[in-house]
Amino acid sequence: MSWSERQRAMLREMGIPAFWPVPPEAPADAPTLPEAAPQARPSPAEAPSSDPVRRPEAITAAPPPAVARPARPEAKAPVSLAAAATAGVDAILRHRPEGIDQMDWPTLRQAVAGCTACGLCESRQQTVFGVGHEQASVMIIGEAPGEQEDRQGEPFVGRAGQLLDRMLHPVDLTRADAAASRQVFIANVLKCRPPGNRNPLPAEVAQCEPYLMRQIALVKPRVIIAMGRFAAQSLLKTSEPIGRLRGRLHEVQGTPVVVTYHPAYLLRNPVDKGLVWDDLCRVRELLLS
Structure with missing residues (x-):
């Protein structure tokens, strides 16, 4: 069988000489298939050794025409926790409300409730401002809200909060309504819950610090x-372990600071409850002096 005139014309258009191998004759009863567009064959170096047909070296497959694609908008990558940990503190602090050191209670509460200066605002359910007597003799500072605190908007709730109440009662202190000499004010270093209850990042602590200092x-x-390692270290600007910080008297803004273990820690390590009792007795002595 020889090439048809149409096939020869196609070969000439493709630049393939007339001696190109002729396809074998198909059986008479074979179904007629639509002619497919010619496809590029592997180069001689790439063709398998079992292929009896070799394309002449002078013949190369034409590259497919370039198709113009619409430009995609560049996606902004989310800020990772690692990036937030190493981010410059100044870059975060410039987004804080101004004049925090002059705010009264209502203005400060409103500023904390609407704070969006760091990424914690995206995952919180609500801020945890603090509770208690606004002229309390004793101020308790914890680390950061947990899951229950984030849900209820109040610090030290759940089992840790119940243990705190039992700890305060023997030294004549309470979080319930009472006179300023007995009712405490409770606040946290962070006003928003870190996702998964992870440790606070340095930039997050720096962001919330003016709110706490104003409180x-x-x-x-x-x-x-100061209850817990992060509360003590953040408040006192130190990296000393809590075991070395407790048992000594510290000072912030001219106010004596007693460092002790967090109630959540005591739930896991009840053997240290005696140490916390010593710390609370120290607080009582300071109040009576």
Whole structure:
């Protein structure tokens, strides 16, 4: 069988000489298939050794025409926790409300409730401002809201909160309504819950610090109790472990600071409850002096 005139014309258009191998004759009863567009064959170096037909080296497959694609908008990558941890503190602090050190209680509460200066605002259910007597003799500072605190908007709830109540009662302190000499004010270093209850990042602590410092200035407590490692280290600007910080008297804004373990820690390590009792007795002595 020889090439048809149409096939020869196609070969000439493709630049293939007339001696190109002729396809074998198809059986008479074979179904007629539509002619497919010619496809590029592998180069001689790539063709398998079992292929009896070799394309002449002078013949190369034409590259497919370039198709113009619409440009995709560049997606903005989310800020990772690692990037937030190493981000410059100044870059975060410039988004804080101004004049925090002059705010009264209502203005400060509103500023904290609407704060969007760091990524914690995206995952919180609500901020945890603090509770208690606004002129309390004792101010308790914890680390950061947990799951229950984030849900209820109040610090030290759940089992840790119940243990705190039992700890305060023997030294004549309470979070319930009472006189300023007995009712405490409770706040956290962070006002928003870190996702998964992870440790606070340095930039997050720096962001919330002016809110806490203003709360201390407004309460004017006689004694501050720092509960937990992060609360103590953040408040005292130190990296010393809590075991070395407790048992010593510290000072912030001219106010004595007693460092002790967090109630959540005591739930896991009840053997250290005696140490916390010693710390609370120290608080009572300071109040009576």
